[in-house]
Structure formats: structure tokens, C-alpha cells
Amino acid sequence: MKPEKISEAVVRRLPVYLRYLSELNSTDIQTVSSQELGRKLDLNPAQIRKDLAYFGDFGRKGVGYNVSYLIEKIRQILQLDQPRNVALVGTGNLGRALCNYNMKENVKIVAVFDSDPSKIGMTMNRLTVQPMSELQETVKEKDISIGIITVPAGEAQKVSDLFVSAGIRGILNFAPTVLRTPDGVRIHHTDFTADLLSLAYYMDNEDENVSDNDQG
Amino acid sequence: MKPEKISEAVVRRLPVYLRYLSELNSTDIQTVSSQELGRKLDLNPAQIRKDLAYFGDFGRKGVGYNVSYLIEKIRQILQLDQPRNVALVGTGNLGRALCNYNMKENVKIVAVFDSDPSKIGMTMNRLTVQPMSELQETVKEKDISIGIITVPAGEAQKVSDLFVSAGIRGILNFAPTVLRTPDGVRIHHTDFTADLLSLAYYMDNEDENVSDNDQG
DNA sequence: TAGATTGTTAATCGATTAACAATC
């Protein structure tokens, strides 16, 4: 509705809303209030209303939000109303796990790559593992806009650079290392090592910091 | 140094510091400044100094931080100077990937569980898959303090409840769903579906939001 | 000493929450 800059935190919550709304949609519930959403998703209702209001007036006063309408709107906002093709590099355990993962939304891994010659030609979830040399061409051919990195830390920057020079503007990095990319390329870092190690901090501190949990 | 409450964001950065410091430690570099750390990790140097200063005076004015000393200190803060045992539930692709993952720090998966009878008895990275019925006992026996959830969304809350009633106070959740836990139980949610879908938002918005990248 | 860099305070920035008029 307003030409305001949307914060990252807001955008990051949209898929969370979408996921629960999709769940609701498969029941016979057709309307949901920010309060109900907040209770279920452990978020402040005002925050949810504010998040959604950045993008439009999706609700009805005194009533709430229509579930399937809101789903449609959030899909549009996230650009999930059009198919989005993804390339994955690194066919280790994690890469394989992700390939088999059912994203449900319009996002699909359509090509997988590995630098290890012994992996080339293997099949992973109906995709044939390709050599890195084919990355650039395949990205164009298959209209790939997002890259996933599941290689060891030491190779991740190299892969990232390749992605960038192939024209990819969004990267999801699972390697435990900080990547540097030029402006205009967006990196999301799934750093579960850090998630796990930081969890250790809170253990046995029985006195302090035990009062709340969040899912950040 | 001061009995101040430490924010989650600060704690979450400690493993990131630790990781790069360990890298430095395997070179012959013995001292590092907040500026160098900031450049490498894409963080503001003032933030790094402030983060570390919450826990003590680890640096030397005009010099910087001694790498191996800082490593030792951060390990202590994160309680990684003592071994920490972890249980994992869900032996799908992702669970298997995590089992084979080398954490490097003192955190180790020491037991894996699955509710699917056909999985029981399988071996995963030298561990035998156990039935859920053995969870409570094994948690006590092996002094497990952290649980990892890699089951489908629909089963995650059930597993979480089991963990909690077994006395676990820290959970790393990979299932794409929000878990509710009692106060005192800490949940970190690795939600890569949301990471990926939110990435789509920024694609092709060639005009806006292209200026910076972060690794949140 | 001169240059560098910390630890820390103050200033800024941004995100969350409360409150409420509008209205279904």
C-alpha cells in the first residue's frame, strides 16, 4: 500500500504465515484473526497486522483475514505465484537431503552440480549431477534465479562467485562460512552449526536466561 | 565483566567468531583486531568489541586480541570446554546428513531415534537407531542435554514434548513448524524453507532492496 | 614517543508492542 521500505525481518516472517495459512486452508477454516495467528505462531498480533499492512489491506475489520485470499496475496508478494528455479551445488548428505525435500511452494531444484568427477552422472531425485563447467549454461537454459550451496566451507566462496558470474542474484548458503558477494546479490545463511553451538550457551545456566524461548 | 543480560544476537555471533578464530589458529597468525574480524565476517568492528566486552576484557589496547586466548574464552562462554551430548530424532535424509556432520567443537550426537519400526537397528555413523521408547532412559544414561528434531512437521511437537519430559532444555528444530515449549526450554529453529522462500521476495525486484546483502 | 586499538559511553537507528479510532 505504501512505498515504504520493508525490513528483512518482516519478509522473513511471510513464509511462516504462509505455511500455517496453508495448513488452515486444508481444514474448513476460512477466516483467521491476527490474534489466532499470533497464538499459533508465537508472535505478537500487532506485529502480524503491521507486517501484512505493509503490503495491502488484506483483512476485514471485526472479522479477520480470509485464509485463501491471504495465501494468494502472500504468494504474490513473495513472487511464488510464478515458478522459481533453483540450482544446487554439492551432492553430499545435505545436498541430497535438500534435493529430496518437498518445498510445496513453487520453488524447485532443477539442476545439481558437483566438482567431484566421481559424482558426475549420478542421479538425485530424478536429476543428473552435472559438472561445474556446465553451471553457467544451465543457469541460462533453465532460467535459474536462486543457488543453494552445500559444499564444504573451503569451497563455498568459489561456488558463490560462480553463481554470481552466472547471473544468480539470490544464494542460500549452508556452508559454515561467511560469503562475500557484490551488491545486488542477496545471501541467506543457514548456519545450523552456529544455531547449535549458541544453544549450548544457555544450557545449565539454570538461573539466568531461562525465561523465554524464541524460534529465531 | 558486568552482570548485564546478554542478548540472543550477541550469543549467536559467538560461534561465528569462534569458527574464524579457529581458522586463524591453524595459520601462524596469533593476533587479530576487531577491524580485521569485522572485515572478514562482514560485521561492524565496534559491534565485535562490544560483544566480547560483555564477557570480559579479552583484548589489549593498541594490539588486538590473542587468537588462541580468545578461542579459549569463547569456548568457555559457550560451555564448549566440556563435552556436550546431543540426541537426534528422525533418520531421514536430513537426520543422516547431520549425523555425518563434523561439528569440530565439543558437541556430539550420541544417540539417534526414529518412530518408524523399519528404521530401528540401522546404523548411522556408528550409532544404532533406537526406538522412541528408549529416549527417556538414554537421555539420562548418556547425559544428553540437547535434542535435534529432523522429523516431518506433523510429528515435531510430539517429539519436542518427549524431549522436554526427558529433561532436555535445548532443542534445535529443523521441522518446518513452530514448536511450543514450557519456559526454561530453549528452541532454536533452523527454518531453511523460510530462508529460501523469503529469498524469492528479493528476486527481480531489480529496482529496490538490491543494495545490501546480509547473512541473517 | 607516535600509532594503533581496545573498552565503553552516548547517539542513532530500527523493530516491536500498545493503544485506539475506524468499521465490519
Place this chain on the structure above:
DNA sequence: TAGATTGTTAATCGATTAACAATC
């Protein structure tokens, strides 16, 4: 109409960054 709930503004809260005295 009465009750409920949105959209939005204002207040609060918290985190990041700038600046600088202390000091190696």
C-alpha cells in the same frame, strides 16, 4: 446495535554504530 478486529500512529524497547578516552 454491540462485539470484534483491523490498520495505523505513537510509545517503547532493544540493538547497532560512532566517537573517544585510556593505554598498550
